[in-house]
Amino acid sequence: MAGHSSTEQDPGLTLTTQQPVAQQRIVDLLQAAWAVFVKDLRIELRTRYAINAMVLFAACTAMMVSIGTTFIGLRRTEEALLIQASLLWIALLFAAISGLSRGFVHEEETRTLAALRLAAPALAVYLGKFLLNLALLALLGLITSLLFIVLVRVQVGSPLAFLGMLAAGGLSLATSTTILAAIITRASFKNALFAVLAFPLLVPPLIIAIQGTAATLAEGGWLPALPALQFLIAYSVAMFVASLLLFRFVWEA
Amino acid sequence: MVQQMAQVGKLLIGLWMAGVTIVMFLVIPQYEGLGNAGRIIIMHVPTAWVSVLAFAISAIFSGLYLWKRKPTYDDYAVAAAEGGFLFTALATVTGMIFSQVVWGIYWNWDPRQTSIFVLLLIYAALFALRAAIDDVQRRRQLSAAYSLFAFVTVPFLIFVAPRIADSTLHPNCVFIQGSTCDGISLDVGMIGLLGDRKIQLIGMEREGDLVTAEVIVSEPGLSGETTLRPSFNLATGTMADRPEFPGLRYQLGLEYVDPSINSGLLNIEAPGTGLLDNQITLFTFLASIAGFTALFVWMLNLRADLLGLQWALAQRDGGRV
Numbered sequence: 001m002a003g004h005s006s007t008e009q010d011p012g013l014t015l016t017t018q019q020p021v022a023q024q025r026i027v028d029l030l031q032a033a034w035a036v037f038v039k040d041l042r043i044e045l046r047t048r049y050a051i052n053a054m055v056l057f058a059a060c061t062a063m064m065v066s067i068g069t070t071f072i073g074l075r076r077t078e079e080a081l082l083i084q085a086s087l088l089w090i091a092l093l094f095a096a097i098s099g100l101s102r103g104f105v106h107e108e109e110t111r112t113l114a115a116l117r118l119a120a121p122a123l124a125v126y127l128g129k130f131l132l133n134l135a136l137l138a139l140l141g142l143i144t145s146l147l148f149i150v151l152v153r154v155q156v157g158s159p160l161a162f163l164g165m166l167a168a169g170g171l172s173l174a175t176s177t178t179i180l181a182a183i184i185t186r187a188s189f190k191n192a193l194f195a196v197l198a199f200p201l202l203v204p205p206l207i208i209a210i211q212g213t214a215a216t217l218a219e220g221g222w223l224p225a226l227p228a229l230q231f232l233i234a235y236s237v238a239m240f241v242a243s244l245l246l247f248r249f250v251w252e253a
Numbered sequence: 254m255v256q257q258m259a260q261v262g263k264l265l266i267g268l269w270m271a272g273v274t275i276v277m278f279l280v281i282p283q284y285e286g287l288g289n290a291g292r293i294i295i296m297h298v299p300t301a302w303v304s305v306l307a308f309a310i311s312a313i314f315s316g317l318y319l320w321k322r323k324p325t326y327d328d329y330a331v332a333a334a335e336g337g338f339l340f341t342a343l344a345t346v347t348g349m350i351f352s353q354v355v356w357g358i359y360w361n362w363d364p365r366q367t368s369i370f371v372l373l374l375i376y377a378a379l380f381a382l383r384a385a386i387d388d389v390q391r392r393r394q395l396s397a398a399y400s401l402f403a404f405v406t407v408p409f410l411i412f413v414a415p416r417i418a419d420s421t422l423h424p425n426c427v428f429i430q431g432s433t434c435d436g437i438s439l440d441v442g443m444i445g446l447l448g449d450r451k452i453q454l455i456g457m458e459r460e461g462d463l464v465t466a467e468v469i470v471s472e473p474g475l476s477g478e479t480t481l482r483p484s485f486n487l488a489t490g491t492m493a494d495r496p497e498f499p500g501l502r503y504q505l506g507l508e509y510v511d512p513s514i515n516s517g518l519l520n521i522e523a524p525g526t527g528l529l530d531n532q533i534t535l536f537t538f539l540a541s542i543a544g545f546t547a548l549f550v551w552m553l554n555l556r557a558d559l560l561g562l563q564w565a566l567a568q569r570d571g572g573r574v
Contacts, residue, residue, distance in 0.1 A: 179398075179402060180399075180402075183382070183395050183398065183399055184382075184385075186386060186388075186391055186395065187382065187385035187386045187395075188385050188386075188387075189385055193381060193382065193385050196377070196378050196381050196382075197378045197381075197382060197399065199374060199378070200371050200374035200375040200378055200403065200406075201375075201402070201403060201406055203367070203370075203371045203374070204367075204371065204406060204409050204410055207367070231409075234409075235406075235409055238405050238408075238409070239402075239405060239406075242401070242402055242405040243402070246398045246401060246402055249319050249394055249397070249398045250394075250395060250398045252394075253390070253391045253394040253395050253398075
């Protein structure tokens with residue numbers, strides 16, 4: 001009789017004890033990730049290495065485009081909008097490539113990789129660095145588009161859709177490159193290699209982002225940009241999940 | 254014994270490919286409208302197929318390496334990537350030659366050209382990564398991770414990109430007879446798009462069982478217009494007269510007419526002598542795919558064995574030093 005009652009109670013017991021444990025683990029992971037993010041943000045704010053590199057690059061590009069081709073800002077043909085969108089994403093891409101590997105390369109340069117490996121679980125490190133890259137890209141996207149609006153006379157026809165496009169494009173940049181930054185920390189020719197590894201993975205989302213951004217520069221609202229947004233978000237989700245699965249192997253290598 | 258069988262296999266592959274080449278140039282008929290240039294499809298499509306297959310095999314062995322940590326798997330992943338790079342280059346070059354001969358342009362950023370270009374870049378990036386890492390263990394693990402990560406982009410390249418971009422020079426559903434272009438249903442007086450041509454259904458007339466549609470077809474860029482009269486047999490439920498598009502080898506078919514004769518389903522069709530319609534062409538094509546696949550598998554095994562041998566030698570020498 002006693003044995004019967006204990007078998008009845010067991011599943012309930014394990015359920016009530018396991019669920020909080022799993023939840024607790026996720027909360028711990030997210031807290032660790034947040035700690036990594038805050039640490040990196042603090043380092044970045046002290047040195048401002050990545051922000052400086054990225055913003056200066058974007059500013060230079062916007063200046064060059066402004067000096068060379070101001071007249072395209074005055075036209076509103078379909079081709080002119082595509083050219084404006086391409087130039088904007090060229091500036092964003094190369095600025096991003098010059099700064100996004102910073103999070104991991106910095107750890108290697110200051111020889112803090114081993115300490116970080118001891119202090120935080122792999123996924124927390126990835127999520128922390130990913131958040132930092134996302135924050136950097138958000139800032140870079142806003143500054144670069146402001147520069148383009150002011151210097152290149154880009155007129156944004158549908159501002160909300162344009163912001164959505166910038167966010168989705170930035171998301172796919174961050175999801176595709178964060179794990180690559182971890183891969184190149186242990187290689188030679190780090191920055192050149194980062195560009196080489198990142199470019200093939202960025203071709204599909206960038207093509208779509210350029211087309212979508214060109215659509216948002218015209219006065220069409222959300223609808224013309226919707227397929228591009230869907231593609232970018234799907235791409236980001238796939239790359240993010242793949243990164244979560246693969247990061248363990250990169251981190252322990 | 255195994256070595257002898259490998260020798261025989263090598264010879265067989267060589268003879269097989271020689272046979273395919275001879276048939277490709279001398280036996281199969283020309284494709285209507287493309288002339289001799291059309292023969293390149295016997296080489297182009299199989300190499301493109303092998304380049305994607307190689308990429309998949311490389312990713313599979315990369316995954317196996319991360320799982321089991323056996324150096325052999327890494328050797329196979331590298332060998333597949335190297336073979337794949339070669340075949341990707343071949344597919345690109347044969348495609349470019351055909352493109353220049355038939356369409357007058359080597360490269361036009363067609364979605365499929367974009368995807369194969371990205372594939373070439375990924376292979377190049379993989380080799381650059383391997384060259385940049387000195388530690389063997391680390392090199393294997395990181396390149397396996399990158400290979401798998403890059404593989405995630407493939408479904409997007411293959412399935413999504415061609416659907417978002419507007420135009421392609423590559424043959425689509427039209428090219429192979431019996432495959433299904435969806436066609437377009439139009440009411441009388443309505444305008445629609447079929448391939449890259451604007452069409453307008455002007456009217457439909459019934460004579461006995463035969464319904465004839467009057468369709469205005471505009472050239473791309475609306476530079477000219479032609480009137481075509483495809484017809485449909487109501488009694489048998491089949492297409493009757495299928496006129497050719499002006500300047501093209503494709504035909505306009507009236508696939509279905511609704512009973513009130515107010516709307517019809519118009520579709521673009523490949524002409525009667527389709528490329529794969531011909532039995533010899535079809536079999537040569539399949540033989541070429543089989544031959545190239547066998548060639549790739551042979552190359553893969555050879556190269557992987559060689560890499561394993563190199564590694565064993567390096568370890569032995571390292572042990573002595």
